[in-house]
Amino acid sequence: MKKLIKRIISFFAVITIVPILCAFAAGFITDKARSAGNSVYSAVKELSFFGGREAQTSAKESAAQSEKNEELTFLITGIDEVGNNSDVIILVSYDCKENGASVLQIPRDTYINSESYPFHKINAIYTYAYNKSIKDQKDVSKAIKAGNSELCAFIEDTFCLDIDCFFSVSSKGFGRIVNSVGGVDISIPFDIDYDDESQNLHIHFKKGENHLDGADAEKFIRFRSGYISADYGRMDAQKMLLCALAEKIQKGLTLPRLISLTKELYSNITTNMPLSEMLSFIPSAFKADMDKITLLTLKGRSVTVDGTMYEVQNKKYTYKVIDKYFKPGKLDISDIDKKGALNSPENETINGYYTDTAPFSINGYKASEWGKIADGIPIKKKK
Numbered sequence: 102m103k104k105l106i107k108r109i110i111s112f113f114a115v116i117t118i119v120p121i122l123c124a125f126a127a128g129f130i131t132d133k134a135r136s137a138g139n140s141v142y143s144a145v146k147e148l149s150f151f152g153g154r155e156a157q158t159s160a161k162e163s164a165a166q167s168e169k170n171e172e173l174t175f176l177i178t179g180i181d182e183v184g185n186n187s188d189v190i191i192l193v194s195y196d197c198k199e200n201g202a203s204v205l206q207i208p209r210d211t212y213i214n215s216e217s218y219p220f221h222k223i224n225a226i227y228t229y230a231y232n233k234s235i236k237d238q239k240d241v242s243k244a245i246k247a248g249n250s251e252l253c254a255f256i257e258d259t260f261c262l263d264i265d266c267f268f269s270v271s272s273k274g275f276g277r278i279v280n281s282v283g284g285v286d287i288s289i290p291f292d293i294d295y296d297d298e299s300q301n302l303h304i305h306f307k308k309g310e311n312h313l314d315g316a317d318a319e320k321f322i323r324f325r326s327g328y329i330s331a332d333y334g335r336m337d338a339q340k341m342l343l344c345a346l347a348e349k350i351q352k353g354l355t356l357p358r359l360i361s362l363t364k365e366l367y368s369n370i371t372t373n374m375p376l377s378e379m380l381s382f383i384p385s386a387f388k389a390d391m392d393k394i395t396l397l398t399l400k401g402r403s404v405t406v407d408g409t410m411y412e413v414q415n416k417k418y419t420y421k422v423i424d425k426y427f428k429p430g431k432l433d434i435s436d437i438d439k440k441g442a443l444n445s446p447e448n449e450t451i452n453g454y455y456t457d458t459a460p461f462s463i464n465g466y467k468a469s470e471w472g473k474i475a476d477g478i479p480i481k482k483k484k
Contacts, residue, residue, distance in 0.1 A: 176267040187227035194427045201393025203426035206336045212411035215442045226252045245371045261436040266374035274369030276315030281365040284314040287345040394468035402454045414443045418461040
């Protein structure tokens with residue numbers, strides 16, 4: 102029973118961190134753990150910190166729901182505690198029948214143009230709704246949910262999607278999660294040296310194998326100045342770190358580490374997804390296929406307007422990505438951005454790229470090949 106409980110805790114650690122690990126961590130579960138899938142509903146009763154009677158009831162409900170669930174679309178946000186912006190925005194579509202997923206990173210500086218907001222960056226939507234909620238209700242938990250709900254609504258409307266739920270974590274919360282597993286080992290493909298006295302931020306890593314604790318992991322995912330592609334380089338580096346964390350879980354943790362990880366996940370992640378819904382996806386998550394999980398970036402063009410840099414998205418490219426990976430064969434290009442929230446017709450540069458109909462290639466990585474990501478990150482040469 103102890104071994105089974107350990108496997109179940111390990112699974113819950115993985116399935117809960119799936120949003121944070123871009124949904125592909127489930128594919129790291131061992132064959133031995135998969136064999137425990139049929140017993141998960143009874144074993145979860147032993148885990149008192151999942152909610153006692155509530156967890157037991159949820160498990161029973163989930164057993165009935167699991168066969169009905171075919172696909173789950175959810176949003177992941179990583180919150181920068183300095184500016185309180187959603188600096189990490191990831192859209193995930195998890196296919197329970199095919200045991201795969203599409204994972205799309207949306208640049209935080211994506212240009213938006215909506216009468217609803219007095220700003221033009223997508224990552225400020227969260228902040229806007231959060232601040233409004235705090236002012237009205239003075240409840241941090243409700244404000245976090247309000248910020249994520251507002252961002253979900255904008256993405257749903259713009260990308261013609263139905264988002265089932267969201268998962269949100271702060272940068273420090275992510276650091277605590279990394280510490281709970283004893284840190285992670287990652288091979289960094291270049292030296293990193295960066296100092297910002299104004300933020301008391303000092304980032305120094307040597308090329309090669311590095312062991313990162315929570316604080317180091319926070320620094321690594323924040324660094325971007327050394328990448329030629331700036332934020333896109335940082336997003337690829339984030340993929341590397343998340344994969345390293347998933348690998349750490351896959352290789353096996355002690356029972357105390359697994360319990361610590363699970364507690365940190367539940368303490369540091371805010372979600373509107375009921376536990377019963379999480380449990381309902383256990384059977385398919387045990388079968389997740391790394392070769393069927395695609396990691397993508399919604400890559401736009403950098404444009405500077407009034408001294409501020411934005412990433413402008415192309416309508417055709419956005420349509421191609423959503424149509425292929427999130428709603429195959431269900432969309433027409435006219436369904437994307439019906440309100441023109443990603444365009445500024447008055448700005449010739451923005452409008453020109455947004456409406457460009459030239460052929461576009463969609464580049465993605467298979468989760469099983471994440472080691473290739475580092476090779477594709479262009480870096481600045483030191484003077």
